[in-house]
Amino acid sequence: MIETAFASHDGVELFYRYWPARSGTAKGAIVLLHRGHEHGGRVVHLVEELGLDDFAFYAWDARGHGRSPGERGHSPSFAHSVRDLDCFVRHIRETGGFAMDQVAVVAQSVGAVLASTWVHDYAPSIRALVLASPAFDVKLYVPFAREGIALWQKLKGTFFVNSYVKARFLTHDAERIASFESDSLITRPIASNILLELYEAADRVVADARAIMVPTQLLISGSDFVVRHAPQHRFFENLGSTIKERYVLPGFYHDTLGERDRAKAVKKVRSFITERFEEAPVVADLRQAHLSGYSRDEADRLATPLSIASPRGLYWALTRASIRFGGLFSDGIKTGLRTGFDSGSTLDYIYENDARGLGPGGRLIDRQFLDAIGWRGIRQRKVHLEELIGKAFARLKAQDKPVKVLDIAAGHGRYILDAVAASEVKPDSIRLQDYSPINVEKGTALIAERGLSDIASFHRADAFDTAGLASIEPRPTLAVVSGLYELFPDNHAIEASLRGLSQALEPGSLLLYTGQPWHPQLEMIARALTSHRGGEAWIMRRRTQQEMDQLVAAAGFRKIEQRIDKWGIFTVSLAERI
Incomplete structure (x- = not known):
């Protein structure tokens, strides 16, 4: 011993x-x-x-x-x-x-x-x-x-x-x-x-x-x-x-x-x-879990409308009405109702964590909104993102590689820019992308506010465009995908995105990706909150961490390390292109 x-x-x-x-x-x-x-x-x-x-x-x-x-x-x-x-x-x-x-x-x-x-x-x-x-x-x-x-x-x-x-x-x-x-x-x-x-x-x-x-x-x-x-x-x-x-x-x-x-x-x-x-190791292939599996069944149940005459249907109708009423007073709820609770604008508001609203009552309602367990998890995810971005910068520098950052769905880009400000290693270039014109506008303003216009730019682009991602110049050495894949249930779309990133990144480059293997408020989100996609219901299909990791591995990446909040909701993982 x-x-x-x-x-x-x-x-x-x-x-x-x-x-x-x-x-x-x-x-x-x-x-x-x-x-x-x-x-x-x-x-x-x-x-x-x-x-x-x-x-x-x-x-x-x-x-x-x-x-x-x-x-x-x-x-x-x-x-x-x-x-x-x-x-x-x-x-x-x-x-x-x-x-x-x-x-x-x-x-x-x-x-x-x-x-x-x-x-x-x-x-x-x-x-x-x-x-x-x-x-x-x-x-x-x-x-x-x-x-x-x-x-x-x-x-x-x-x-x-x-x-x-x-x-x-x-x-x-x-x-x-x-x-x-x-x-x-x-x-x-x-x-x-x-x-x-x-x-x-x-x-x-x-x-x-x-x-x-x-x-x-x-x-x-x-x-x-x-x-x-x-x-x-x-x-x-x-x-x-x-x-x-x-x-x-x-x-x-x-x-x-x-x-x-x-x-x-x-x-x-x-x-x-x-x-x-x-016996040989037994590893279940979960890359088709979006077609059949317990998380697909769960999402299908949440997507099934409830009769307003049923007790549960009435409960959730009243919940939706109370949220709309709260939006008259709370700036955070108002932002979610206007742009979608999964939008970059709402997430940026969550990151700021500054209760605002109509008078003391509005600020109290906004504070309750901001302190929901899911939003607390989002803010902890930001902490983990910034930590692993810093580690990725240091790893690339130690290997004498340039630090060229790409975020394919950056929202307003706050977590990337905050990570850059906190890091001793400064990137050579930062390319932020998002599909929403609002996010591109707000993110560009944030870049200028931080004085990073010489190395950073914001572009409107589709995060699931394989060819578009593969042809990005300069070729990134760190790609970031945060809070995106969790919003889309179809693994084919995720595979298309990862395939583009795999082609864009040379061996030894890094990928930072997030996951959501669990959430305690899935039904509340599905029954009461709206998405940025045309105001439709925000229904999430959870991916287990194993499913998410397998999709990343199939695209040619090796997972290095991971973070998860204490509630078990959001993960942040760092992987290397092999």
Whole structure:
């Protein structure tokens, strides 16, 4: 065993243990994720007991746990820890020389929720995922405890909740009980923000498990005092993977892989991983998901009109009326009604985040509008765009390449110009494009206002014109597509656009693209908001991250890294032309 550390996305060094393959050259890497409150030392026994000598093993101490730094039981957010996991696997691949499909993950409890959220949000094509008693719904026992924690956090800020769980309710294994009680690295408290966000991530992943296509094994402890079974079964039933196994282990407590009779569970894990690596990787082709698939079915349901005589039809009619009424007072709602809530003008208003309207009441309504979760996600997407644009500039400069920027649907271009202002590396040229004359006019004015007319220009152009994109001069070294593909359900249009960009970009050039794998307000958007396309209903077909990544890969790009907001709504990814 080797003890070392890796630098996560924010520079914090997280501790992990590493076991090289005993047989010499590793067939793959197995990542072990511990339960909440615990650390990697609590899963060390699995390295021996699984008996997979052809594999290298890795076990981390999550941020705020074990020998990793950070306040005990705390992380800035659950999404922050999910990104830690993404960085950990990237580190394993870079140092061990593993392809993504040579990686398997075995995770317990909170670690299992981390793993399933990572697979859902980042769409890594790992070989196998084993989830033991995932903590999709922790039993708090006290009535309305979740609501009380949320209220107290809102009033007082983040605080800590101590675990009520005794070791004797985790396992029947006397040795494991004794070691738990004497382990000084066990972390009893958990930060309130992590507990609440654990529930939120679990709810989202369970409901949208159709997006998970990785071969998955689910182990459920039959006598679990810590978490509820129903969401575990619902998750399995929703799983999109064509290879999935579920086992209920009668009499097992929550520490499934640390139980007295764990040999039964370990045997199932060993068989599952062995079988997955004996067979070729299974990767579903999602490029036709716009024709058939669950997100197409979802969009079709949202596009079906509701009778005004039905309760739901009446509800949404009243909602539309209230939005029109709000537009009399709120400048943001007024902009959305006039230009479309998905227009560049509305997005630019959202980016400004300055409540305006008729008097104090109008500004209050506008603030409520601006604080909708979707708009908060849009603003976080802008932060991620600017961060990755800066990284792309630095990467190109380090490779002695010119920095020539193309944005094919820039809206008003604010996020590009803000990123340029924040970057130490200045681009050689900036070409912004959009189909809307209003956006071209506003964007040109913004370029002049920023004093960038010598290197930047704005053009009216079609982002789906393959030949037009392919013939752009000067040839870009960084192409940006933000908030565009999410608005169009047809993958053929996306493929045409990506094909043009692929022809325009030389090998080594970069592509920055966004996605929207999930949204909590899809029905409200479809039933109540209008699009820039002639005022028609704004109906979105979600693309899973795996679907979006496959379209990009098919056009000749290799994904490098990704960002996602803490609500799991918007992604920003950086890819290289190969």
